Amino acid sequence: MKKIEAVIFDWAGTTVDYGCFAPVQAFIESFKEFGITPTFAEVREPMGMLKWDHINTMMKMPRITEEWKKVHGRMWTKEDVDEIYAKSEKAIFKILHNFSAPKPYVKEAIAELRNRGIKIGSTTGYTDEMMSYVVPAAKEAGYEPDAWFTPNSTNNIGRPYPYMIYKNMEKLKVSGVDAVIKVGDTVADIKEGKSAGLISVGVIEGSSIMGLSEDEYEGLSEEEKAVNINRVKEVYKNCGADYVIMNMSELPDVIDKIES
Numbered sequence: 001m002k003k004i005e006a007v008i009f010d011w012a013g014t015t016v017d018y019g020c021f022a023p024v025q026a027f028i029e030s031f032k033e034f035g036i037t038p039t040f041a042e043v044r045e046p047m048g049m050l051k052w053d054h055i056n057t058m059m060k061m062p063r064i065t066e067e068w069k070k071v072h073g074r075m076w077t078k079e080d081v082d083e084i085y086a087k088s089e090k091a092i093f094k095i096l097h098n099f100s101a102p103k104p105y106v107k108e109a110i111a112e113l114r115n116r117g118i119k120i121g122s123t124t125g126y127t128d129e130m131m132s133y134v135v136p137a138a139k140e141a142g143y144e145p146d147a148w149f150t151p152n153s154t155n156n157i158g159r160p161y162p163y164m165i166y167k168n169m170e171k172l173k174v175s176g177v178d179a180v181i182k183v184g185d186t187v188a189d190i191k192e193g194k195s196a197g198l199i200s201v202g203v204i205e206g207s208s209i210m211g212l213s214e215d216e217y218e219g220l221s222e223e224e225k226a227v228n229i230n231r232v233k234e235v236y237k238n239c240g241a242d243y244v245i246m247n248m249s250e251l252p253d254v255i256d257k258i259e260s
Contacts, residue, residue, distance in 0.1 A: 004255050005174040006119040008165055008198070009145065010048065010184035011126065012099065013208040015106050015248075016138050019216075020047060020185065020208035022092060022099035023125070027055070030087035034080070035071040036064060040211060047208040048125050048188030050151040050158030052085045059084075089130075096130060100137035103206045104214075107142045109248035118255075121168035121180075122148040123192065125158060147171045159188040162196030181258070183251065185209060187239045194240045199258060202236035205247045209235050 013020030027043045038058060046057040058064055059076050068076045110120060122145040126134060131150055138144065149167040151158035158164070165182065174180055182193025182200045185207035193200030204210060205217065209232045212220075220228065229246075236244045243254050 002178055002259060004118055004181060004259060005179040006121050006169070006172045007113060007181045007183055007251075007255075008121040008123060008168050008193070010186070010189045011122060011124045011134060011138075011148075013047070013185035013206060014103070014183060014189070014203055015122070015143060016102055016134070016141075017099040018101075018103050018206035018214045019210070019212055020044075020206075021213065022095055023047065023051070023054075023088075024208075025095060026088045026092035027058070029091045030055075030084050031058075031064075033087050034068075034084060036067050038064060044208050044211055046188070048159050048184065048186030048192075050125055050156060051088060051127065052081065052156075053158060054125065055084050055088065056081045089127075092130060093133065096133040097137045100134050101141050102138065102143040103248065105248040109251050110143065112252050113255075116252075116255075119172045119174070120145040120147075121165075121172055123159070123164035123168065124148065124150050125188070126150055128152040160191035160195050162192060165192060165196040165198065181255070187235065190236060190239045190241045199242045200240065201243045201245060201251070201254060202232075202241040203245055203247065204229055204232045207232060 009015050012022055024043050028038060031038050042058055042061055042064060046054045049057065059081055113120060128150050131148065147168050149164045153167055154163035169180060177197035180198050182198045183203060184190060185203045186209065190200045190202055210228060233244050245251055245254060
């Protein structure tokens with residue numbers, strides 16, 4: 001039996017910020033300042049990537065590219081991405097502290113993992129400066145991992161590359177990739193875990209892929225919930241997730257299955 005030594009979690013949409021709304025709001029507001037109104041689907045598709053890469057990916061989307069040409073009369077440039085990114089940074093710094101509360105069952109799951117001697121690592125699409133807001137607020141609310149790394153620690157190479165995970169493994173002193181699990185709420189999270197050689201787990205409730213607030217989700221009928229759950233499961237399945245859980249209360253059982 002292989003003992004799981006560490007779990008590497010994502011942040012927004014996975015352990016904090018139900019529905020992953022902080023970056024969504026910031027991206028929408030920053031694009032609007034340049035005359036472009038992206039859809040929620042367009043904003044959420046690259047979620048989990050380094051924020052500059054996220055904006056660059058959105059700019060490459062055909063509809064947004066065409067809208068940019070109509071509004072500005074030219075093709076967008078790298079400098080335009082830089083400017084939108086700068087606007088999004090200012091926007092997100094204003095709201096980050098309001099989106100750092102742990103999601104349901106997170107604190108209980110973390111306590112159970114620690115009771116088993118499992119270490120807690122984390123990766124994110126946020127920058128170090130953004131995390132200087134998120135980490136203390138999450139700690140005050142009861143969640144604090146043993147390690148966290150942003151793309152700033154890996155020469156700004158974020159997901160789906162595995163380097164942030166390897167940084168965690170080094171700091172947590174785990175024995176190998178077969179002793180680590182990655183848990184996240186985006187396609188980029190799952191791909192990050194798989195590229196690192198880890199078992200990857202997708203979370204349904206409160207995920208960026210689901211894209212609903214807690215009140216919106218709880219307000220759905222059982223039939224509507226089932227449709228949304230199946231939609232999220234299909235996305236995780238298509239990007240290679242090994243396991244899919246409804247919420248963090250199911251994570252200890254997944255670890256039991258893996259270890260047995």
